[in-house]
Amino acid sequence: MTAKLQVSSLNAWFSTTQALKNINVEVAANRVLAIIGPSGCGKSTFVRCLNRMHELLPGARSEGRVLLDGEDVYSKALDPSTLRRRVGMVFQRANVFPTLSIRDNVLSGLKLNRVKKNYQEVLERTLRQTALWDEVKDRLSSDATQLSGGQQQRLCIARALAVEPEVLLMDEPASALDPIATAKIEELIDELKSRYTIVIVTHNMQQAIRISDFTAFFCMGELIEQGATKQLFTKPEKQQTEDYVTGKFG
Amino acid sequence: MKMRVHSAVRRVVNWGMTGLCLTAVLMALMPLGSILWLVVSKGARSLSISFLTELPAAVGESGGGVGNAIVGTLYLVVLAGLLGLPLGVGAGVYLAERGAGRLGSAVRFTAEVLGSVPSIVVGVVAYGLVVATMHRFSALAGGLALGILMVPTLARATEEMVRLVPHTLREASLALGVPAWRTTLSIVLRTAWGGILNVALLGIARAAGETAPLLFTSLNNQYWNFRPDQPTASLTVQIFNYAISPYEDWQRKAWGSALVLLLLVGLLSLLAHFTRRRSAI
Ligand SMILES: Nc1ncnc2c1ncn2[C@@H]1O[C@H](COP(=O)(O)OP(=O)(O)OP(=O)(O)O)[C@@H](O)[C@H]1O
Ligand SMILES: [Mg+2]
Numbered sequence: 001m002t003a004k005l006q007v008s009s010l011n012a013w014f015s016t017t018q019a020l021k022n023i024n025v026e027v028a029a030n031r032v033l034a035i036i037g038p039s040g041c042g043k044s045t046f047v048r049c050l051n052r053m054h055e056l057l058p059g060a061r062s063e064g065r066v067l068l069d070g071e072d073v074y075s076k077a078l079d080p081s082t083l084r085r086r087v088g089m090v091f092q093r094a095n096v097f098p099t100l101s102i103r104d105n106v107l108s109g110l111k112l113n114r115v116k117k118n119y120q121e122v123l124e125r126t127l128r129q130t131a132l133w134d135e136v137k138d139r140l141s142s143d144a145t146q147l148s149g150g151q152q153q154r155l156c157i158a159r160a161l162a163v164e165p166e167v168l169l170m171d172e173p174a175s176a177l178d179p180i181a182t183a184k185i186e187e188l189i190d191e192l193k194s195r196y197t198i199v200i201v202t203h204n205m206q207q208a209i210r211i212s213d214f215t216a217f218f219c220m221g222e223l224i225e226q227g228a229t230k231q232l233f234t235k236p237e238k239q240q241t242e243d244y245v246t247g248k249f250g
Numbered sequence: 251m252k253m254r255v256h257s258a259v260r261r262v263v264n265w266g267m268t269g270l271c272l273t274a275v276l277m278a279l280m281p282l283g284s285i286l287w288l289v290v291s292k293g294a295r296s297l298s299i300s301f302l303t304e305l306p307a308a309v310g311e312s313g314g315g316v317g318n319a320i321v322g323t324l325y326l327v328v329l330a331g332l333l334g335l336p337l338g339v340g341a342g343v344y345l346a347e348r349g350a351g352r353l354g355s356a357v358r359f360t361a362e363v364l365g366s367v368p369s370i371v372v373g374v375v376a377y378g379l380v381v382a383t384m385h386r387f388s389a390l391a392g393g394l395a396l397g398i399l400m401v402p403t404l405a406r407a408t409e410e411m412v413r414l415v416p417h418t419l420r421e422a423s424l425a426l427g428v429p430a431w432r433t434t435l436s437i438v439l440r441t442a443w444g445g446i447l448n449v450a451l452l453g454i455a456r457a458a459g460e461t462a463p464l465l466f467t468s469l470n471n472q473y474w475n476f477r478p479d480q481p482t483a484s485l486t487v488q489i490f491n492y493a494i495s496p497y498e499d500w501q502r503k504a505w506g507s508a509l510v511l512l513l514l515v516g517l518l519s520l521l522a523h524f525t526r527r528r529s530a531i
Pocket of ligand 2: 043044092171
């Protein structure tokens with residue numbers, strides 16, 4: 001089976017500080033890869049390299065290869081916008097469009113890319129998937145900023161789902177959510193697996209165990225260990241991994 | 251004991267400072283208030299339906315109005331907006347998004363210099379560009395002069411507004427696969443639009459109050475004019491002509507026109523105040 005995403009010798013910098021050091025990872029299609037590791041270890045930087053968001057920051061650059069279906073995402077022939085339509089992203093901090101309504105926020109990816117769809121159907125489906133429909137169905141035209149932080153985060157997930165990417169990058173999507181909404185999102189991820197490949201950053205070990213097939217443990221910009229989630233959490237090969245997953249450090 | 255003295259002193263100082271601030275505010279408002287009072291009290295007598303809608307009467311004839319000058323001012327301001335808005339907003343967006351390089355500093359410097367050029371000089375430029383080549387005074391020349399005057403402030407304000415848009419919004423849009431140029435237009439500019447429109451309306455209001463650059467560009471006109479290649483009446487030039495005339499009736503009309511202009515500009519500023527609204531895709 002060929003990998004959906006194949007990362008080899010990936011290095012990333014912010015100006016002179018190196019945030020990622022020689023990362024090699026593969027993600028198979030329709031699988032969930034969880035990225036865990038202490039704060040500041042480069043998890044966000046890693047996922048942002050996969051859809052070329054990293055290079056947009058001033059002074060940021062990266063090196064190495066990222067293959068999507070065997071195609072180099074950093075090749076000049078591939079337009080970054082085309083890539084980003086195939087590799088969607090939910091950011092660590094909710095970033096709804098403040099000037100747009102709830103409805104237009106969800107549909108923004110389709111409308112701005114001039115994609116014609118049954119908007120109402122997309123709207124209801126994605127909002128139901130993110131457990132937001134019942135909370136917002138009566139005020140779809142009001143400002144997205146009127147929603148609570150957790151609702152805004154789910155709106156961002158709905159917005160990413162609406163464009164139907166092949167790969168979904170989620171950077172701590174549940175960090176601002178209560179247990180019920182978190183459970184809904186985890187359910188959603190399970191359901192999405194059949195159609196999408198998912199890379200999810202999480203600080204919650206239990207969540208990683210519940211939702212992921214594979215886990216990669218990062219520390220100080222390096223990939224310490226990766227493997228099947230069950231394996232990594234029960235019989236880690238490295239002492240550092242064991243210390244982290246058992247809560248002795250990090 | 252010491253504490254109580256302390257807090258008493260503090261209270262006195264507090265009152266004193268509040269009093270000083272209030273005095274400063276009153277002193278700043280006084281000129282504004284007296285101008286308003288003068289214009290309203292002297293101009294209100296001339297106001298009537300016919301004053302607002304009729305053409306000016308000849309010397310000695312009673313009655314007549316400044317209808318053509320009101321329309322002329324609006325016409326000039328619209329022309330100025332059509333020329334100045336795209337240029338000013340475009341330059342501002344460029345400066346905010348791509349203005350880090352050498353061309354950016356050049357544009358910024360040019361805008362700064364242009365901003366400090368006296369308006370009458372801008373009028374001369376419009377004269378040279380339009381009036382001299384077309385061999386006649388025209389609304390177009392006046393609109394161009396006012397339009398050029400709007401550009402520098404508009405560019406700087408737009409740059410500021412666009413810079414205020416958080417980077418995370420740009421990222422959100424780019425991550426959806428929206429190309430950079432459309433992100434700028436549809437997300438960044440749209441988010442900043444309320445502020446830009448606000449500044450634009452204030453700029454238009456200011457342009458409506460300009461006299462000097464109009465004296466030798468749009469000149470004046472005794473009749474209605476809707477053609478861009480013809481001289482056009484404007485409130486400011488009309489006020490100027492009426493005010494320096496020896497006739498008492500005309501001087502009264504100058505006050506009346508001033509009041510009309512004040513109301514017009516006030517209305518625009520008020521409009522600017524209410525421009526922050528949500529938009530849709
Ligand atoms: N914009 C930036 N400029 C400079 N350095 C940055 C920037 N963003 C992140 N870094 C640095 O890069 C390293 C990796 O950051 P990153 O955001 O990838 O960490 P993370 O693993 O996602 O952490 P967290 O769990 O707190 O979100 C950190 O040392 C951080 O200080
Ligand atoms: Mg992070």
